Amino acid sequence: MVEIVFSDSAGGSLKSAQHYGEGKYYGGAFGVIISHSDGSKPTKTEIKTVQREFEEKERRAWEKAVPLGGDSSDVFSFNLAWSVGSIADSSVGLERLAVLERLFSICPEDVGKPAELYQSAIKNLDAIRNRAENGETLRMWYSNQPDEICGLYWLMNLLESWKQPSIKIVIVKLPEWEVEKATTIRYNGWGEVEPGKWHSCLDMQKAVPEALLHAIASHWAELQKENAPLRAVINGRLQSVPENFYDDFILREIALEKNEFHEANLIGRILGKYQLGIGDGWLALRIEEMIRAGKLGIVSSAPEGRPSYRRILKKKK
Numbered sequence: 001m002v003e004i005v006f007s008d009s010a011g012g013s014l015k016s017a018q019h020y021g022e023g024k025y026y027g028g029a030f031g032v033i034i035s036h037s038d039g040s041k042p043t044k045t046e047i048k049t050v051q052r053e054f055e056e057k058e059r060r061a062w063e064k065a066v067p068l069g070g071d072s073s074d075v076f077s078f079n080l081a082w083s084v085g086s087i088a089d090s091s092v093g094l095e096r097l098a099v100l101e102r103l104f105s106i107c108p109e110d111v112g113k114p115a116e117l118y119q120s121a122i123k124n125l126d127a128i129r130n131r132a133e134n135g136e137t138l139r140m141w142y143s144n145q146p147d148e149i150c151g152l153y154w155l156m157n158l159l160e161s162w163k164q165p166s167i168k169i170v171i172v173k174l175p176e177w178e179v180e181k182a183t184t185i186r187y188n189g190w191g192e193v194e195p196g197k198w199h200s201c202l203d204m205q206k207a208v209p210e211a212l213l214h215a216i217a218s219h220w221a222e223l224q225k226e227n228a229p230l231r232a233v234i235n236g237r238l239q240s241v242p243e244n245f246y247d248d249f250i251l252r253e254i255a256l257e258k259n260e261f262h263e264a265n266l267i268g269r270i271l272g273k274y275q276l277g278i279g280d281g282w283l284a285l286r287i288e289e290m291i292r293a294g295k296l297g298i299v300s301s302a303p304e305g306r307p308s309y310r311r312i313l314k315k316k317k
Contacts, residue, residue: 002131003075004140006151008117009191011077014141017198018072021065025058065196076124079117082154083146083231084282087224090158092121103281106288106308125158132159132167139205143174144233145189145277153238157220160213169208172201188277230282247286249274254315260299263287263309284309 005011080092085099100114132138138159142152152171159167174193178185187193193201219238223231228240253270254261267283270276287309290296295316302310 001070001074002128002136002138003070004128004138004155005075005077005190006079006082006142006148007189007191008077008079010141010148010189010193011075011079013191013193013195014068014198015072015075016195017068018070018075019067020195020198021062021067025062061194061196066199068199068202076128078121078124078151078155080121080151080154081147081279082150083278085229086227087150087154087220087231088227090154090161090224092118092125096121102285103279106281106284108305108307129162132162132164135166135168137168137170139170139172141172141174141190143187143189144176144236146230146232147277147279148174148189149233149238150231153216153220153223156208156213157217157224160217165210169213170205171208172205174201175204186275188275244286246276246278246283247290249276250283250286250290254296257315260312260314263311263313264307266313267309280307280309287313 003014005014080096081099081103082096084103086095089095097114097118100117104114128138140152140155142148156169159169174187174190176186178187178197223238223240226240229243230241230245231238232241232245233239234241249270250266253266253273257266263284267280267287270283271278271280284307287296291298291313297314297316299312299314302308
C-alpha cells in the first residue's frame with residue numbers, strides 16, 4: 001500500500017502510526033509547558049504531577065492503539081501548498097517552486113528549504129507512478145484543510161493524465177470532529193492526528209471509481225483555468241478565492257490590538273481563534289502588504305535568525 005499525505009507533519013505522524021502500539025510501552029523523552037495567569041512559576045510538584053499525567057496518557061494510548069502497518073518507505077508527502085499561487089502547471093514545475101520560495105521568504109534561510117520540498121515532490125511522483133504501474137494501491141489521506149484538499153485534487157488530476165485505467169486509488173477523509181470523554185476535538189489536518197488514532201480512521205476509507213477520479217480531475221482543471229491567487233473550501237466545495245480572502249480576519253484582530261503590538265502574537269491568535277487551516281506564511285505576507293499600503297508601520301525589526309514577523313508593528317491612522 002502506497003500512503004500519500006499532503007504535509008510533512010502528517011507524513012511524520014503516519015510513519016509513527018505504522019508501528020505505534022507494537023510491543024511493550026517503554027516511555028520516552030517529552031516536555032511539558034505550564035503557565036499561570038498571574039505569571040508565577042510552576043512548582044516542582046506541579047511539574048512532576050503534569051509529567052506523570054502525561055506519561056499515563058501516553059501509556060494508555062500506546063496500549064489501546066492498533067498499528068497501521070506498513071513501512072516508512074511506503075509514505076510519500078507532497079508539502080506543496082497548492083491552495084496558494086498559480087496552479088497553471090499540472091505537474092511540479094518551477095512556478096510551484098516560486099510559490100514555495102515566496103511563502104518561506106518570511107523565514108531564516110535554514111528554515112523551510114523550499115528547494116528540498118520541490119525536489120522531494122518530483123522524486124516522490126516518480127516513485128508512486130512506478131508503484132502504481134506495478135499494481136500497488138494508492139491511499140490518500142486528506143481533509144478540508146486548503147492545502148490537503150488541493151493536494152488531493154491536484155494529484156487526482158495528474159493521475160488521470162497518466163492514462164492508467166487499472167490504477168487503484170482509495171481515499172480517507174479526516175473527520176472534522178471527534179468526541180473523547182465529553183471533550184470535543186476538532187482537527188485542522190492530518191498533521192494534528194496522534195499516531196495511535198490513524199488506524200481507527202480506516203473505517204472511512206473509500207475506493208475511488210473512475211467516474212469520481214474524472215469528476216475531481218475535471219474540477220481541478222476548472223480551477224486551473226481560473227488560476228486565482230488562492231483556493232478555499234466554501235460550503236463544502238473547493239473554490240477559487242481572491243488574494244484578500246483572509247484579510248478581514250487579520251483586520252478584525254488588529255482592531256483589538258493596542259497601538260503597538262507584536263506581529264507574531266497577532267498571527268498566532270488568528271490561527272488559533274479562526275482555525276482557517278492556512279499557515280503563518282500567507283498571513284505574514286498579507287500583513288507585509290498592509291505595511292506597504294501604509295496601513296501599518298514597523299516599530300522594530302525581528303531579531304536576527306528569526307522569522308520576519310517576530311517584530312513590533314503599530315497602527316497608522
